[in-house]
Amino acid sequence: MNNGTLLAVDNLSVHFFTEDGLAKAVQGVSFAIQEGKTFALVGESGCGKSVTALSIMRLVPDPPGKIVSGRMKFKDENILDLTEKQMRQIRGNQIAMIFQEPMTSLNPVFTVGDQIAEAIKLHQKKDSEQAWADSVEMLKGVGIGDAERRVYEYPHQMSGGMRQRVMIAMAVSCQPDLIIADEPTTALDVTIQAQILDLLDELQRQNGMSVLLITHDLGVVAERADDVAVMYASRIAEKAEAKSLFQNPLHPYTQGLLKSVPQLGFEGERLATIPGIVPDPLHFPSGCKFHPRCPVGGKDKRCQMVEPELREAQTGRHVACWYAPGYETKQEREEYESKYKQ
């Protein structure tokens, strides 16, 4: 399509109107996913990454959540302008999603084959027999042995890893252009994790799909992602190509995250942590949301009062931090300091 961008999210904001107050779960989030590439959205629990993913599919539960502003261009169309009917044509067909908990994400009263065939019947207009035959093929394609028999099994008869494979089979069955994987391996054993991620890689190469990978595991990001965006408390803190991010993190949050990853064979002092906890979406701190925990800007008045927007500080690198290198020109910095620092 146009310069290889499959999905362009521009200034997305999602708010939740709960009985306890207004929770701004996602604010001003923008990123772009290229064709055939893997884009990782990283962050701790509650930072808004899952909500972002659900928004792309327009599956945010409507009371209490609402997409308040923004644009999402998928293949030249703004997703937010589509009718529900058009949206349904996209879901499962052009954009598919796999979820974190395979046990509860599969319907316990239908067989595995039934659930895969359902998507095929819906989007590819095939009849029952063909759809079931396709299901068997899909199961084989995700590496489930004895697929002809397994197709008649129920989710509770399968292990966690197998269920996730079924989810992937379901998602890939209609050859979507984009797969959104919301923490696909968090609920699985480490050894199975690697298998599932390899599987995703393989399918991606085979079908030329893009993958939006949502995770909190930096290791996974380092291995599999092409581009990364780090989210914190509803906003993007930093966005870059994976390699650059890991070599040279610009945002104090990213730096803190990377420092806190334990390294094999490294003997030394205590494991570094980021002090404090993630803020409650109902009561965000003022200014830069990270400032209460930030070693750099914790005491800085500007960090406390004014929220930095996401800017391209260096080529291909976006940050939202007043003190990230390249964020302000020297002149701007001097202006600020002379005005506010007595």
Added chain:
Amino acid sequence: MIIMAEKTAQQKSWGVSYGEMVRREFAKNKLNVVSLVLIIILFALAVFAPFLANDKPFMIRLDGKLIFPLFASLKASDYSILLAAAIGIWQLILIRRNRRNIEPSIRGHVLSRQLLINASILVAGSVLLYVFVPRRLDATGYRELISSGRASDAIFAPIPYGYARTELEVREQPPGKEHWLGTDDVGSDVLCRLIYGSRISLSVGFVAVGISSLVGIAIGSVLGYFGGKVDFIGMRFVEIMMAIPVFFLIITIVAYWERSLFNIMIIIGLTTWTGNARFIRAEFFKLRNQDFVQAAVSLGLPLRSILFRHMLPNGVAPVLVNATFGIAGAIFIEAALSFLGFGVAPPTPSWGQMLSLGVSTTGRFLWWLTLFPGVAIFLTVLAYNLVGEGLRDAIDPRLRKAA
């Protein structure tokens, strides 16, 4: 020894206890609060019944002397009820004080001690009252005395009728100026019997549910904790009890034993405990494998301590909710039994029995004998059901929000 924590800034760091959270969540919904108020009003009616509806005046000048017949004729049971209400209010005040002054970790201990002390005071007091309060049967017709001129300056209760008074001339009267809600088939005032009837309904509700909860908790905790063979055999027994049609069993028992309030309370309690047992058993199964229980066991704590001090407070929530619904159910059953003639016998007032008089022997439809007791049952049951529902919602989604 109990160490009283100082009422300092320490309190702020105590955080919010489970009971607190449930209370707050419960109070958020106005409907729950209204139902609770309704229940309190019903309680007040039951406790103060003799002062609200009594055919003896508070005071009267008889032959020149000022006497107080109403107070003189109060029975031991009336005093016991007042004592119970007073102790109940005192306990609530104590709980409030506990929350403010005492550290959470010892609060439970303090509370159980207070409950024990207060309960013993209540029991001892009731026994003493029973022994020492004379049973005076005062059948004087005070109103006749007034009209005949021997007495004067009388202050009557708001509803100046006794619930056992029979005045056959005014039987089956519709509501009017004299009898605000009408009279029944022997001339007793309906409003008066309605108020006294609340005592029966509430006591049946509480005693029956008390028995049902205790039995259910006892059996359920043993089954849930030990599991294995004990559980297998025990569950067969529980299933047998569940399979028995409760109402038929109750009327079967009523057929063989005499009618009495006491019997009914016990029977309802002994036939409805299975639900509670299942809840506690399920909770104990879940709790048994949790670390804090294993820690208690490894410390060598005695069994009863583990079961009742550690596990039970964590698992008791569904039983509490069930208890509220159980009270509503017990009131229903008692009313049904009395309606059929298997419950309490007249002159003891019972809403169900009053309902059964709705169609007179001559076929007249005495709507006031149907409507008022029926609505009384309806409102009481409704209030308890609402509170139960509110409790259930207060306990449940809060857990979900935290997840």
Added chain:
Amino acid sequence: MIPTLLGITIMVFAISRIAPGDPFSIAMGPGGQLDAERFADFREQQKKLHGLDKPLPIQYLIWLKRVVTFNFGDSIKHHRPVIELIKERLPITLTLNLIAFVIIYTVSIPTGMLAAVRHKRFFDQFSSVIVFMLWSLPAMLVGQLLIGYFCGPAFVSWFPPAGLSSNQADTLPFFPWLTDRLWHLVLPVICLTYSGFAYLTKQVRAGMLESLRADYVRTARAKGLSNMTVIFRHAFRNSIIPVITIMATLLPAMLGGSVIIERIFSIPGMGMLAFEAVTTRDYNVVMAVATIAGLMNLVGLLFGDIAYAVADPRVSFESNV
């Protein structure tokens, strides 16, 4: 299953034997006027006759043997074999309850589903209030009010106040007879239905709400399925499971309620039989009714278990029996 059955019979038997007094003092009727000595002889005679002088376990086995062949002895009041009375009365009660049952299910399920789908909006709030009130209404109140206002001079006289058929019903040909029967059944069925309806609607609504919030519904939507498909195929299929098991307990509960309803409307069914038996201390009938009710309960529970195993693939049949 079998142990439960035995347990029920033991319990019924135990109650009949533990109770104070013996059947004869009372069976002699209010006019029993035998003096002390002759009464003692009479008692001994009767005891031997009825096998009451044997040890309890033997008595139980004898009784059990007879029960298995449905021989419940004779009714003291009616002087007929109890089993005959039951054969006459049971179908009536069963018909009444079955009609109510069908109505409850056909109305509750759509109502509950609609309330869940329109959660927190008008229909849900409105129906919840009504359902709650219905749940708390005592049948005696409703029954008597209905009779008072719809059957007599007080208001309107649309329905008959009592009985199953009008007096000359036997002489009518089939369809008018049927209509007459049904006309008589309207009010009792209403009384029997409304509380079961309230309970079931709440359960259906709760079950649907939980299903609709489940992850697999989110997956289904993510697959692009229409809202209708998601509700009727995915959510409903899951929420129906607890509703089916309720079926097992609903019928026995309604049987209990039958006692009151049949009394109010003077319908000669099992409930009425139980009531009369208890009032006149007709012990054979009382025991028989209790046992039969227990049996029906058991059948209901068994049916519920089977239905549950069929509906939920996670449950295997053997684990329940």
